[in-house]
Amino acid sequence: MTIIESFQAIADKNARVLIxxxxxxxxxxxxxxxxxxxxxxxxxxxxxxxSINPDSAYVERLNKLTLSGVALWDVMKRCRRPGSMDSDIxxxxxxxxxxxxxxxxxxxxxxxxxxxxTADKIFNKHxxxxxxxxxxxxxxxxxxxxxxxxxxxxxxxxxxxVLPELLNRPLQESQ
Numbered sequence: 001m002t003i004i005e006s007f008q009a010i011a012d013k014n015a016r017v018l019i020x021x022x023x024x025x026x027x028x029x030x031x032x033x034x035x036x037x038x039x040x041x042x043x044x045x046x047x048x049x050x051s052i053n054p055d056s057a058y059v060e061r062l063n064k065l066t067l068s069g070v071a072l073w074d075v076m077k078r079c080r081r082p083g084s085m086d087s088d089i090x091x092x093x094x095x096x097x098x099x100x101x102x103x104x105x106x107x108x109x110x111x112x113x114x115x116x117x118t119a120d121k122i123f124n125k126h127x128x129x130x131x132x133x134x135x136x137x138x139x140x141x142x143x144x145x146x147x148x149x150x151x152x153x154x155x156x157x158x159x160x161x162v163l164p165e166l167l168n169r170p171l172q173e174s175q
Contacts, residue, residue, distance in 0.1 A: 002080065002081065002082055003078060003079070003080055003093075004023050004024070004029065004076075004078065004079055004080070004081050005077070005078050006023050006024060006073075006074040006076055006077050006078070006097065007024060007032070007034065007073075007074070009071060009072070009073040009097070009102060010034070010062050010065070010066060010071060010072040010073070011066065011071030011072070011073070011102075011106055012066040012067070012069075012071070013105065013106060013108075014069065014108055015066065015069055015070060015071035015106050015108060015109060016069040016070075016108050016109060016110045016111070016166070016167065017069060017070050017071070017109070017110065017111045017112075017113060017163065017166050017167060018070075018071045018072075018073060018102075018106070018109050018111070018112050018113070019070060019071070019072050019073075019112075019113045019115060019163075020073055020074060020075050020112060020113070020114050020115065020119045020123065021034070021035075021073075021074045021075070021115045021116070021119050022074060022075055022076060022086050022089070022115075022116065022118040022119045022122065023074050023075070023076040023079055023081070023089075024036075024074065025037055025040075025084035025145075026083060026084045027084070033058050034062075034072055035144065037084075037145075037146060039146035040144055040145055040146060041144040041146075041153055041156055042115065042144040043061060044153070045144060045153075045156060045157050045160050046061075046065065046070075046160075046163075047061070048157060049157070049160060049161065049163050049164050050064065050065065050068050050070075050163070050164065050167075052064045052065070068167060069167050070163070070167070071106065071109070073097060073102070074097065074119070075096055075097065075114075075119045075122045075123045075126075075127075076089075076094055076095065076096055076097070076122060077095045077096055077097045077098070078093075078094075078095040079091075079093045079094045079095065080093040084147075085147060086116070086118040086145075086147075089118070091122075094122060094126065096122065096123070096126045096127060099127050109136060110136060110137060110166065111136060111137040111138070111139065111166045112136060112137070112138045112139070113139050113141055113160075113162070113163060113166075114138070114139065114140045114141060115141060115143055115144055116140075116141070116142070116143030116144075116145065116148070117140060117143070118143075120138075120140040137166070139162055141156075141159050141160055141162070142155070142156050142159050142160075144156060
């Protein structure tokens with residue numbers, strides 16, 4: 001079974017919201033980009049909610065995301081998983097990222113948005129603190145993965161609208 005390593009966090013010291021996935025899929029690992037699979041709806045949702053040009057280069061989208069006060073990372077640092085499906089993760093092999101250090105150096109984080117149930121469950125299992133959970137709001141949002149075909153784009157978008165609300169930004173629908 002293949003050992004998967006996640007990417008570094010994409011974060012500015014002033015980030016207020018941290019979006020957490022589980023661990024990158026095969027296409028993301030190949031391209032060395034978060035949410036690189038063409039059918040993953042993460043970037044279309046984020047671009048719509050934060051008025052980012054969806055045709056802009058990956059680096060530009062990351063820049064706009066961080067300037068908006070959003071950080072991006074994964075719960076798992078490493079695990080064994082064949083393919084891209086979270087259901088295939090060998091949960092006995094999970095090593096989570098160093099959240100203590102992250103939160104220490106990003107003290108303005110006010111909310112965690114989990115991209116799917118797996119990220120939320122693993123975070124809860126491996127990093128749980130009552131003081132932490134009382135201080136920072138947490139939201140389990142529907143996965144943007146193409147494997148989550150039970151929800152339409154519009155349904156996912158509606159759930160993800162919490163992001164601009166947390167950033168205290170008016171939602172500006174792109175024309």
